[in-house]
Amino acid sequence: MAQQIPLDADSVTGTDTGSGVIELRPDLAYRRLTLVNVAFLGPAGAPDRGWVLVDAGLPDSETEIQAAAVHRFGVSRPAAIVLTHGHFDHVGAALALAERWDAPVYAHRLEHPYLDGSASYPPPDPTVGGGLMSRVSPLYPRGPVSLGSRLQALAADNTLPHLDGWRWIHTPGHSVGHVSLWRESDRTLLAADAVITTAQESAYAVLAARTELHGPPMYYTQDWAAAHHSAMTLAALEPDLLLSGHGLAVSGPQLREGLHRLAREFAVIARPAHPHYLLHPARAEDGSAYAPPVQPD
């Protein structure tokens, strides 16, 4: 049975600036949407094309993201939208916002089949999670999503468009082209779904919204060996601040200790006991044709 690493309330960081926009650094803020976070990179009041949106929430969140952007930057448009991966709760408003802002959308090349209309994600693992979430998650949309000509590949040299000092780190496992964003100068980590700070497996835990360190959301994670390696990569960074795709932003020594423990004891803490995608990682080319065997209820 997977566990979690509890974090004290004083690990939670950020300043509420109104309209649900929480500032973490002078040039970093995030908005908690239903179930998922989006991040704004760039100083408040940045000029037109002077900031970047990271991830794009659920399909119905265009208005909320737009309102949060206006709150932070006024009418100025982003230079780009960067997607950490292509799951439906991170790309929902991407195309609508890209059209509205006439902005490119960047994602890792390995994630492109799920973003250019050519493949759906492998289905959630029916053997993990238990309870309500694993029963309703097959109903969640898995694509295919098509961003058309807006879609661009992240640069091979790990730099990020319009973001000096930041670089992307390939952190596969949860999805094949999953990336985290890292800024060395102030040890700021945007880990998306490689590690998260709230439980995603039970509807009750999502509602209770305790702050605790977890491995990636289980039912969508495609390759557990890769996910473990990615957790080790992130722990080794020794971040001062972590913003995940789900849950509150956290900082401080408890975060670093927690990440190391998560990486060290990943098989016990983060991973379900016998996930299908441990021995049979779902590969990108499996696409929509791939399905894990049906488990007896």
Ligand SMILES: [Zn+2]
């Ligand atoms: Zn995800």
Ligand SMILES: [Zn+2]
């Ligand atoms: Zn997610």
